[in-house]
Amino acid sequence: GIQVEQSPPDLILQEGANSTLRCNFSDSVNNLQWFHQNPWGQLINLFYIPSGTKQNGRLSATTVATERYSLLYISSSQTTDSGVYFCVFISNFGNEKLTFGTGTRLTIIP
Amino acid sequence: DAGVIQSPRHEVTEMGQEVTLRCKPISGHNSLFWYRQTMMRGLELLIYFNNNVPIDDSGMPEDRFSAKMPNASFSTLKIQPSEPRDSAVYFCATCSRDRNSPLHFGNGTRLTVT
Numbered sequence: 001g002i003q004v005e006q007s008p009p010d011l012i013l014q015e016g017a018n019s020t021l022r023c024n025f026s027d028s029v030n031n032l033q034w035f036h037q038n039p040w041g042q043l044i045n046l047f048y049i050p051s052g053t054k055q056n057g058r059l060s061a062t063t064v065a066t067e068r069y070s071l072l073y074i075s076s077s078q079t080t081d082s083g084v085y086f087c088v089f090i091s092n093f094g095n096e097k098l099t100f101g102t103g104t105r106l107t108i109i110p
Numbered sequence: 111d112a113g114v115i116q117s118p119r120h121e122v123t124e125m126g127q128e129v130t131l132r133c134k135p136i137s138g139h140n141s142l143f144w145y146r147q148t149m150m151r152g153l154e155l156l157i158y159f160n161n162n163v164p165i166d167d168s169g170m171p172e173d174r175f176s177a178k179m180p181n182a183s184f185s186t187l188k189i190q191p192s193e194p195r196d197s198a199v200y201f202c203a204t205c206s207r208d209r210n211s212p213l214h215f216g217n218g219t220r221l222t223v224t
Contacts, residue, residue, distance in 0.1 A: 033212055041147075041199060041218055048212035086153070088213065098143065098213065100153050 002027045004089045006101035013077055014109055021072040021104045023087035029065050031090040034072050037103075038083045046072070046085075079108045116202050116216035124224055128190040131219045133202030134183060140208060144177055144187050145201040147218075153201075159185065160207060192223045 003026040013019055023032070034046040047054050047061040049070065054061055058077075063070040074081055085106060089099040115134040123129055135142050143158040157167040159179045167177070174193070179185040189196055199220050205213040 031210065035215075041220075043201065043203075043215035043218075045212050045214060098155065098158075102152065 002089060002099045004087060004099050004101040006085075006087060006104050008104060009102065010105045010107075012107045012109065015077060015079060017077050017108075018073070018075045019077060019106065021074070021085050021106075023070045023072075023089075023101050025068050025070075025087075025089045025099075027068075027089075029063070029068070029089060032063055032070050033088045033090075034061055034070070035086045035088060036081075036083050037086065038080075043086075074106075077106075077108045079110055082106055082108045114202055114204050114214050114216035116200075116219050118219060119217065120220045120222075122222045122224065123192055125193055126191045127223075128188065129192045129196075129221060129223075131187040131200050131202075131221070133185045133187070133204075133216060135185070135202075135204035136214055137183070139204035139206045139211070139214075140182065141205050142179060142185050143203045143213070144185070145203065146198045147201060148198045156187070189221075192221075194223045197221055197223050 005024045007022045031050040033048050036044045036046055049061050049063045051063050051065045058075045060073045084103045086103045087101040117132045140161050144156040145153050147153045156169045157177045158165055162179045175189055177187045199218045201215050201218045203213050203215045205211050
């Protein structure tokens with residue numbers, strides 16, 4: 001099956017620090033999303049990014065489909081950034097399954 | 111748009127009882143996914159529908175679980191009879207395959223079976 005690996009599994013940072021989260025996938029991507037699951041359990045869509053780079057405030061994401069990875073950058077982190085970050089891999093357009101990565105647990109310390 | 115709406119938000123029931131979880135997708139979304147999340151197993155895909163038709167139910171744990179999508183605006187996930195090991199957060203997510211749109215999750219239903 002398709003493998004979606006995220007790194008690091010855990011990350012603890014001081015407020016204000018920058019971080020880079022990585023998602024590697026084993027097959028050609030049709031599309032990829034980044035989600036943030038906050039401490040209340042809500043899954044929030046951050047980016048829908050099959051290729052290229054997108055930015056939204058302090059967050060940005062880059063997907064290099066030819067090299068089968070995606071990166072999520074968080075700058076000037078805040079305590080509200082804490083939670084688990086998932087990448088979701090979509091392989092083929094059609095009756096495909098979505099494959100979740102194992103997640104990166106980010107803890108921002110005040 | 112109100113987003114993906116799930117109900118109830120919390121459900122506490124006794125072992126052996128029937129449980130029905132509900133999901134209303136975003137208008138225009140034609141793909142719907144049911145996920146379960148636990149600390150031990152993380153996020154698991156249970157079943158997904160495309161245009162109201164179940165496409166893959168291989169993630170449904172056993173015959174006690176069933177899911178329906180009678181129309182484009184409503185889906186149910188039923189557990190009968192429920193067991194304590196079914197305790198989890200159940201998420202519904204929807205997207206539009208036709209427009210290749212992002213996946214959106216509901217806020218989930220936290221199920222506790224005692």
